[in-house]
Every structure is written in C-alpha cells, then in structure tokens.
Amino acid sequence: MRKIFANFTVMVLLASLTVGGLLIPGAAAAQESAKSKTFVVVGSATVRGDNVSGAREKAITDGLVTAVALMTGELLQVESFVEHFSKLNELLFEQTNTFISGYRVLAEAAQDKSYHVIVQATVAGSKISKYLTENEILRVETILPSVLFLIAEQKLAEPYPGFWWGTEGEYFESLSEIMMVERFTEAGFSIIDHKQARSGQQINWQAFNNPDLSDQEAAELGSLLKADVIVIGESTVTLSTNIMGSAMRSFNGTAAARVVRTNSAEPILDLARTAVVVSEDDVSGNRAALEDVGNLTGQALAEALTIAWQKQAGKPSDVSMVIRGTGHLASYVKFRKALNAIPGVEGIRVKGIKPNEATLLVEYKGKTKDLAAALMQQNFDSFGINIFEVTRDMVRVELIPQ
Numbered sequence: 001m002r003k004i005f006a007n008f009t010v011m012v013l014l015a016s017l018t019v020g021g022l023l024i025p026g027a028a029a030a031q032e033s034a035k036s037k038t039f040v041v042v043g044s045a046t047v048r049g050d051n052v053s054g055a056r057e058k059a060i061t062d063g064l065v066t067a068v069a070l071m072t073g074e075l076l077q078v079e080s081f082v083e084h085f086s087k088l089n090e091l092l093f094e095q096t097n098t099f100i101s102g103y104r105v106l107a108e109a110a111q112d113k114s115y116h117v118i119v120q121a122t123v124a125g126s127k128i129s130k131y132l133t134e135n136e137i138l139r140v141e142t143i144l145p146s147v148l149f150l151i152a153e154q155k156l157a158e159p160y161p162g163f164w165w166g167t168e169g170e171y172f173e174s175l176s177e178i179m180m181v182e183r184f185t186e187a188g189f190s191i192i193d194h195k196q197a198r199s200g201q202q203i204n205w206q207a208f209n210n211p212d213l214s215d216q217e218a219a220e221l222g223s224l225l226k227a228d229v230i231v232i233g234e235s236t237v238t239l240s241t242n243i244m245g246s247a248m249r250s251f252n253g254t255a256a257a258r259v260v261r262t263n264s265a266e267p268i269l270d271l272a273r274t275a276v277v278v279s280e281d282d283v284s285g286n287r288a289a290l291e292d293v294g295n296l297t298g299q300a301l302a303e304a305l306t307i308a309w310q311k312q313a314g315k316p317s318d319v320s321m322v323i324r325g326t327g328h329l330a331s332y333v334k335f336r337k338a339l340n341a342i343p344g345v346e347g348i349r350v351k352g353i354k355p356n357e358a359t360l361l362v363e364y365k366g367k368t369k370d371l372a373a374a375l376m377q378q379n380f381d382s383f384g385i386n387i388f389e390v391t392r393d394m395v396r397v398e399l400i401p402q
Contacts, residue, residue, distance in 0.1 A: 036101055037074075038122045041066040047113045055115040056108065063119035064096045064103060071099070071123040075138055084137045091135060092128065099127050133311070144309060145228030147184055148192040150218055151177040151257065152211035152234040156286040161234055165221065166209035170198045175287060176235035176255055176294030183298030184231075187306055192227045215258075219265035229268065231301060233257030237289045239282075247280045253289030255297040259305055263392045269304050273297045316346045316363035318393065319371060325399030327356040331383040335399060336360075342374045368392060 043063025047055040072092060073081060081088070092099065103121035110116075132138035153174040154161035162172045181191050197203075208221050213232060222230040235255040258270040275292035279285030321339075326332040339362065340348055347363035364371050372390045375397065382402060389396035 036122055036124050036126070037071060038120060039067040039070050040106070040118065040120050041070070043117045043119055045115050047110065047115055052110065052115065056117065059108075059115045059117045060103075060105065060119060061096070063117055064100055064121055065093050067103075067119070067121035067123050068092055068096045068099050068128070071125050071128055072132070075125070075129055075132060080137065087135070087137065091131060091137075099124050099131075136311075144187070144189045144306065146190045146192055146226070148194065148222045148225055148227035148230045148262075149174075149177050149180060150213060150221070150230055150232040151180065151255075153177070153290065154234070154236040155290070156237045156239060156251070156282060161211045161236070163211045164194055164198070165205060165213075166211075167205050174235070174294075175290040176253070176297070179291050179294030180231065180257075180298030180301065183295065184302045187302040189302065189305075192222075192225050194225070197225050215260045215265045215267060218260055219262050222260075222262040227262050229262060229305070230260045231257055232260060233297075235290055235293055235297075237286050239285075248278050249280070249285065251277050251279060251285035251289040253277070253293035255293045257297055257301060259301065268308055269301060271297070271300055271304070273300060316344075316365045319362045319364050319368050320351065320394045321360045321362050322394065322396045323358045323360065323399065324397070325356060325383075325401075326353075326358045328383070328399065328401060331380070331399045331401065332358070334380060334382070335385070335397075338378045338380070339375065342371065342378075344371070344374075368395060371395060 041063045043059040043061065043066065045055040045058035045062060069092075072088060076084075101122040101124050103119055105117050106120050107118040108116065129138060150163070150165060151174045152161040152163040153176055155175075162174070163169050164172045164174070185191060198205075203221075203224055208217060210217070211234065213221070215232075218230045218232045222228075233256050235253065238252045238254075240250045240252060253275040254272065255274075256272040259268040260266065261268060273293055273296040275289060275296055277285060277288040277292055279288060323332070323335065336348065339345060339360075344365040345362060346365065349361045349363075350358065351361045352359040362371070369390055372387050372395050375385065375395075376387060378385075384400040384402055386398040386400055387395060388398060
C-alpha cells in the first residue's frame with residue numbers, strides 16, 4: 001500500500017507542477033470569472049502522540065488549501081500571486097471552506113508519524129474570482145465604455161462659456177476637452193465624435209441649449225448618441241497679477257468634471273484639477289492653462305474610470321424582462337426554468353404581474369443582447385418564443401403556444 005501511495009503522490013505533485021508550477025502558473029492569467037473545477041490533491045499532517053483522527057482532519061484541511069491554491073493560481077499571473085501572497089493567505093487560505101463546494105477522501109494512509117490523504121475537492125472558482133476582484137488583486141479584463149464629452153469652456157476675457165451642444169455651438173472647440181480625449185484614447189476608451197454627431201444626427205439641439213446640463217439631460221443626450229458614459233463639466237482660465245519685476249503673468253486653469261452613466265444618469269466620478277502656467281502673452285498663456293488642466297483632468301478621470309469600470313465588471317446588472325403569454329402557466333414555468341439555467345443569470349425576481357403578462361428583474365452578467373441571444377437558442381417543445389424588443393436594460397418576450 002505504501003509503495004502505491006508513494007507513486008500516486010509523485011503523480012499528483014507532477015500534475016501540480018505541470019498545471020500550476022506547484023501552485024503558481026507561468027501561463028497567462030485567467031481574466032474572467034472561472035467556473036467550478038475539481039482537483040485531486042494530496043494533504044499531509046504530523047501525528048501528535050496518539051491523535052490519529054486529529055492528524056487526519058489536518059491532512060484533509062491541507063489538501064483543501066492546496067486545491068484552493070491551485071484554483072487561485074489559474075486566475076493569477078505568477079508575479080501577482082507572489083506579490084499578494086501574504087494577502088492571499090489571509091483572504092483565501094485561512095478560510096478555504098468558503099470556496100470548497102464539496103470534497104471526498106479517495107485514499108488515506110499513515111506512514112511513520114505522518115498521515116496522508118488523497119482528496120478530490122471541487123472549488124468554486126467564481127467565488128474566488130469575485131473575492132480577488134473585490135480586493136483589487138485580480139484585474140478583470142473588460143471592454144471599456146464609449147465616452148461622450150460635454151465640456152463647456154470659458155476662455156480668458158470671454159463673458160460666457162462656450163459649448164459644442166445647443167443651437168449655436170456646432171463649430172466650438174474646447175482646448176481642455178481635446179487633451180482629455182487624448183488621455184482617454186490612450187487609456188483604451190472609445191470616444192463619441194460629436195462633430196460627426198452634429199452633422200449626422202437628427203436631434204433637437206434646442207432642448208440641450210445650456211452649458212451646464214443636469215445629469216439627466218446629459219444622460220438623455222448620451223443615449224441619443226449611443227455613449228455608455230458622459231464626461232460633463234466646465235474649464236475656465238483666470239489671470240493673476242504680474243510676477244514681481246517682470247512682464248510675466250500667471251494663468252490659472254481650473255476644470256471640474258463628473259462622469260455619469262447613460263442608462264441610469266447615475267454619477268460615477270466627480271473631481272476637479274488646477275494648473276498654473278506663466279507667460280508674457282495672453283493668447284499663449286490662455287491656451288497653455290486650458291491644455292494643461294485638460295491634460296491633468298483627463299489623466300485622473302481616465303485612471304479612476306478604468307478602476308471603477310473594472311470593479312463593476314463581473315457584477316450582474318438588472319435586466320427588466322417583460323413576458324407576454326404567461327396565462328399558459330406550464331409554458332411560463334418552463335421558460336422561467338430555462339432562463340434560470342442560462343450562464344450569467346444569477347437571480348430572478350418578480351417585479352410585476354398582470355393578466356397574461358409578467359415582468360421579471362433578471363440579475364445577469366453580460367450584455368442584454370447576449371441574454372436575448374441565449375434565450376433564442378433554447379429549445380421549448382410545447383411552445384415558442386418571440387423576442388420583439390431588446391434595449392440596454394430590457395427584453396420583451398412573447399410565449400407562443402404551438
């Protein structure tokens with residue numbers, strides 16, 4: 001028995017080295033939530049006195065820690081694993097039962113003063129992925145949102161701020177916005193071209209003829225131009241006194257901006273930056289102050305929005321699903337069951353019920369169009385479905401008897 005066990009131990013450890021470099025992989029990181037996975041691992045413990053049962057429990061625990069570590073190793077790059085090892089030890093390896101869906105002991109044996117077990121453990125990779133993401137260890141690779149800039153700008157000696165939206169701003173150009181766009185583009189965001197939008201979109205610009213739009217108004221315009229988020233704010237330049245003993249003057253550029261979600265008008269970020277430049281010339285000083293403050297603001301916003309968006313990645317969003325034809329209860333029950341089994345659906349709540357119609361609130365990880373596509377791939381024997389409307393946060397479905 002000891003010889004067989006020893007050989008099996010070597011095989012398991014070799015598998016660990018191959019799959020995870022003895023818990024730390026050299027392959028690319030898994031950048032999305034993992035599903036549950038089963039590992040066969042070895043656990044060991046020292047027998048203290050005659051306490052064999054205690055050694056057995058410790059050996060099982062040791063094996064479960066190994067299984068959790070293997071799953072974690074598949075989610076993180078080796079550098080990240082090493083960098084955050086002390087934190088991982090506290091977050092994961094001290095509470096392995098939280099991430100183990102189930103286990104069973106396949107074999108066990110005592111050898112001298114040691115106790116060894118072979119454990120088959122199923123690890124909830126999605127729980128680990130979520131935990132690592134929430135603690136900013138795992139950076140989820142996400143598609144960054146499309147951005148519409150609504151930056152009003154008041155240049156030096158101008159009585160009022162200018163802006164590109166509204167009735168007379170078609171050719172207005174914001175110096176600070178140009179720099180913000182550059183920083184966002186470098187960070188990987190896609191930018192809505194409002195110059196093209198002005199010439200190609202049939203929009204009532206009179207309805208937005210205000211340099212300081214509310215979050216709701218900005219979200220409405222962002223929705224019309226198909227942006228995911230809006231950066232709205234104002235930049236200004238003020239002139240201070242001459243620098244003593246010279247013709248040089250300082251120009252103070254300030255910018256205040258906030259980021260708002262298009263689909264909900266929910267604020268995400270809000271910050272302000274200031275830049276000071278020195279020049280003898282009003283024109284160059286004005287330009288430099290606006291460009292510098294735009295650069296600072298754009299850099300700070302792009303970094304903060306990237307982090308905020310990544311934190312939201314993997315979290316389910318609420319999709320309102322309006323279902324007609326629920327009068328046929330058996331079909332509705334089958335539809336609910338199939339909907340609940342679609343990957344990415346994490347919960348379903350009843351929002352409202354009418355005669356022959358129900359509205360569900362579906363917690364879904366992904367885009368609404370992907371949920372609709374997954375529904376269309378379902379095979380219902382006794383009825384069919386017709387999806388007749390899909391928006392950012394709503395799906396309308398009709399159950400059709402056959």
